[in-house]
Amino acid sequence: MKPLSRLLPFLLMSLSLHAAEPDKARQQELIYLLKQDCGSCHGLTLKGGLGPALLPQQLHGKSLDYLTTTILDGHPGTAMPPWRGLMAENEARWLAKALQRGVK
Numbered sequence: 001m002k003p004l005s006r007l008l009p010f011l012l013m014s015l016s017l018h019a020a021e022p023d024k025a026r027q028q029e030l031i032y033l034l035k036q037d038c039g040s041c042h043g044l045t046l047k048g049g050l051g052p053a054l055l056p057q058q059l060h061g062k063s064l065d066y067l068t069t070t071i072l073d074g075h076p077g078t079a080m081p082p083w084r085g086l087m088a089e090n091e092a093r094w095l096a097k098a099l100q101r102g103v104k
């Protein structure tokens with residue numbers, strides 16, 4: 001009983017703070033996808049390849065909305081494909097934030 005009642009406030013807090021974020025397991029899947037799939041064009045370390053580098057310094061000044069839309073819909077007429085269908089909007093947004101922060 002005791003450990004649970006101590007945990008509860010933290011659980012509730014993290015639920016309300018992160019309601020729009022994918023859960024931890026899904027976050028790991030998204031990072032895996034980023035390194036495997038996105039990495040095939042943007043470079044395994046995201047330093048660029050066929051696609052531009054996706055490091056925080058390159059993304060500086062680009063809005064979260066722009067990055068999220070880019071991931072979801074791609075850039076038509078370029079090699080950047082749409083990922084809608086493979087991930088939800090909140091997941092693309094989370095990934096965009098992770099890129100802005102820098103993914104290790």
Ligand code: HEC
Pocket residue numbers: 033034037038039040041042050051052054058059062067070071075078079080081083095
């Ligand atoms: C088949 C190759 C390819 C794959 C796979 C790919 N991209 Fe791209 N991506 C590109 C290219 C090429 C561009 C540049 C498009 C342009 O010129 O507008 C781009 C552009 C972008 C941009 C905009 C960068 C900027 O500075 O404006 C983001 C963000 C991005 N990709 C994220 C991703 C993510 C996240 C994934 C995986 C979910 C991914 N890409 C997978 C080729 C790819």
